Amino acid sequence: MSIRVGILGATRGLEFARAARRCGVEAEFTAVCDGYAPLLGKVKASLLELGFEPAYYTDYTGMLEETGIDAVIVANSATDHAQMAIAALERGIHVLSEVLPAQTPAQAVALVEAVERSGRHYAYAENYCYFRANLEAAMRFRRGDIGDLVAGEADFINDCSQRWHLLTRGLRGHWRNHVPATFYCTHSLGPLFYATGRRPVRVTGFEIKNQEYLRIHGARNGSAAMEIVELDDGSYFKSLHGNLKRPWVTRLNLFGTRGSIESRNAGEFTVYRENEAATGYNDFDTLPGTFSPVPGVAEAIAQNAEAFILAAFLGAIRGDANLARYSIGIYQALDMALPGMFAHRSVLAGGAPVAIPDFRRQADRDKYRDDNRCTDPGVAAGEELLPSYSRGEIAIPDEVYEREATLAAEAMEKQFRLGML
Structure with missing residues (x-):
């Protein structure tokens, strides 16, 4: 059973594609979405080397609605996973969510109920x-x-x-x-x-x-x-x-x-x-x-956390009870x-x-x-709106963020490594 998988969050998502190829996990990566456009060109070359030729998006809704994916790996900003997972579940798409599942109790409640309503498989990709x-x-x-x-x-x-x-x-x-x-x-x-x-x-x-x-x-x-x-x-x-x-x-x-x-x-x-x-x-x-x-579970898969997560997730979708038992709901x-x-x-x-x-x-x-x-x-x-820090607000001048942005842009051109950061 071929499962068409989309990726939200190109950098982390690439690790799952690499693990699938390296460890023999059967998956078809057909779409990639990332809001940071400069990443997509770099990821495209890496996925092509792995034998994947997905469609590329900067708009998540477009990817969900236009590509016919069966499942999505939600690997964007850690505070935004709940709403992205819910959007997929509401469209009948299985979800593998990176850490963390939700930012607030209200989001957590909404996510639980979306999973229950959907009848689709939700898995938590806590690789540790x-x-x-x-x-x-x-x-x-x-x-x-x-x-x-x-x-x-x-x-x-x-x-x-x-x-x-x-x-x-x-x-x-x-x-x-x-x-x-x-x-x-x-x-x-x-x-x-x-x-x-x-x-x-x-x-x-x-x-x-x-x-x-x-x-x-x-x-x-x-x-x-x-x-x-x-x-x-x-x-x-x-x-x-x-x-x-x-x-x-x-x-x-x-x-x-x-x-x-x-x-x-x-x-x-x-x-x-x-x-x-x-x-x-x-x-x-x-x-x-x-x-x-x-x-x-094959030892090659057991030795690689991303491969194991993906195998358990896809196994659950396929109805493989043995693999599904390892998945985190x-x-x-x-x-x-x-x-x-x-x-x-x-x-x-x-x-x-x-x-x-x-x-x-x-x-x-x-x-x-x-x-x-x-x-x-x-x-x-x-x-x-709660304070981020219990000991009082920390004021950071704009110049700090401007410097960090410059360093990031330079690194993207000269030394950026794809995959896990």
Whole structure:
């Protein structure tokens, strides 16, 4: 069954096309849309090398209505995914959404109901869940290797300051310059929820203050964040994520009643399990860090997060129950994302714990249906427009954004790398 796939967001979308070719995922990329026209010519050459000749658009509605696509990868600005996903679902088009699923509770409610009405498949492309080490942690936890969940913690450290101009292109209103530090939380929290299947019920948020190494590029928000998340079974997750000064790293720890699982970056993991013949001296067995086969998934696909996400998404559309079980649906996507959304409200309340709604429930949907409180002036106004930073407004002169725009334009001509930024 051939599935015609469109891409919204050329830079990130290209990674999925490359992964499909590299790992043997059957997909036909027939349309690409990006609002930044200079990208399209560069992407066109790369896709042609891969054997794809899609139609190119700068207008998303045009792509949805004129190309006959069956599915779309929504990989544009992280704050705009909900409305783009809804537009596709309303036209009967399956959606694979990049992170994050929604910017506000009202958007989240609208998205849930659009998915339910459409009967189409919605999948959340939280690629950190599909890193090989995190997949292994999930499989081992689910089969009971460390007993019942006690706690979990995860880090996602990614200092983007040196490439801020490439990411924001000098736009004052770019989401990276104004979203709360807690917002981009699913690279850390996502793998914890994916492994355990738990649901968040309450969050306490902590904002790490705005750092000069980001402020000089135009960032007006906290530079990193922490969340403590209470779960529906009484256990807790801890998350640390953001622009901290070290090379990129992601770590996951799951603590159970019989041991723990640790993973680091894409391919390292360790399992510690309490020795059944414990002598009283903190005896643990360290299990071999070898990967298990992923049932029903070729190892080439299991080794590549984007390929796995795409294979699971397309498999669900084709009715392949084995692949579909690996896909992240709308409810779990929001379990991963809502803690960051509500953690900012906790920060603004001086660190008070804040309840997290469950949009599986009608009563919670009705309570938040009109709640668009966020830091985006394009979405919220008046009392609904929240401060980006709890310690006061940060004034950035226009000259900063003009300089960043110049650097971005120069990089596009001389050194821009297509693919993930």
